[in-house]
Amino acid sequence: MDELYTQIKPKRISEEIVNQLKDLIFEGKLVPGEKLPPERELAKSLNVSRVSLREALNTLQGMGLLEIQQGNRTFVRPITTRSIHDPLVAFSKNGPSNILKLLEIRKYLEVGSASLAAERATSEEIQQLEKILKEMEEDLKRNHLGAKSDFDFHSAIVGATHNEAYIHIMQTLYDLLQEDLRIAYGDIFRKKDKRKKLLVQHQDMLKAIRDHDPEKASKEALIHLCFAFETWEIGLSKLGKY
Numbered sequence: 617m618d619e620l621y622t623q624i625k626p627k628r629i630s631e632e633i634v635n636q637l638k639d640l641i642f643e644g645k646l647v648p649g650e651k652l653p654p655e656r657e658l659a660k661s662l663n664v665s666r667v668s669l670r671e672a673l674n675t676l677q678g679m680g681l682l683e684i685q686q687g688n689r690t691f692v693r694p695i696t697t698r699s700i701h702d703p704l705v706a707f708s709k710n711g712p713s714n715i716l717k718l719l720e721i722r723k724y725l726e727v728g729s730a731s732l733a734a735e736r737a738t739s740e741e742i743q744q745l746e747k748i749l750k751e752m753e754e755d756l757k758r759n760h761l762g763a764k765s766d767f768d769f770h771s772a773i774v775g776a777t778h779n780e781a782y783i784h785i786m787q788t789l790y791d792l793l794q795e796d797l798r799i800a801y802g803d804i805f806r807k808k809d810k811r812k813k814l815l816v817q818h819q820d821m822l823k824a825i826r827d828h829d830p831e832k833a834s835k836e837a838l839i840h841l842c843f844a845f846e847t848w849e850i851g852l853s854k855l856g857k858y
């Protein structure tokens with residue numbers, strides 16, 4: 617009878633840390649791209665040693681849930697498994713036209729996220745979108761490209777879906793596309809009239825979300841994303857990438 621059972625071993629401190637941080641990620645309390653506090657501060661908050669904390673962070677990085685960069689800066693990664701993420705990375709690098717295929721997926725997922733955000737966005741999240749939109753307006757006035765504020769706006773809409781799976785899937789797509797789009801953004805949206813059109817489209821999307829009108833939000837998002845997709849397609853073609 618004794619052979620049927622295995623003795624329970626007490627958990628190591630690092631395992632407790634792993635479980636706590638993993639739960640926070642899965643529950644959406646730590647979101648993709650979010651930076652964790654410095655090790656010293658985080659160890660103090662958890663009441664653990666930095667040795668145990670570092671062991672836990674390395675374990676979570678091995679699981680693909682965290683990314684530890686130079687200077688011990690630690691960020692939350694999307695929870696998509698390596699069996700999904702890694703082949704997509706290879707796909708995006710295997711022929712430039714695949715970037716457009718990923719953009720097409722992003723386009724229709726973002727239409728859905730705008731609709732959900734219109735249903736679920738809190739007053740605080742709408743205020744955050746309004747704040748980002750003002751940054752976009754300032755970028756346009758100063759003739760800045762505004763790539764960061766544009767990215768922040770779309771990320772905030774996805775966050776307002778309150779769907780952790782949606783957030784992680786979209787963040788995976790953003791990560792896959794980030795490098796290629798960053799390199800090409802300046803050439804494709806160099807003309808101010810295009811960036812002005814983008815601003816108006818973002819204003820229309822925000823109004824629909826503020827009005828909690830899912831149908832209108834998805835319609836305005838589709839108008840914006842079709843314009844963006846077509847602009848990327850033409851621009852990347854002129855750059856000789858496709």
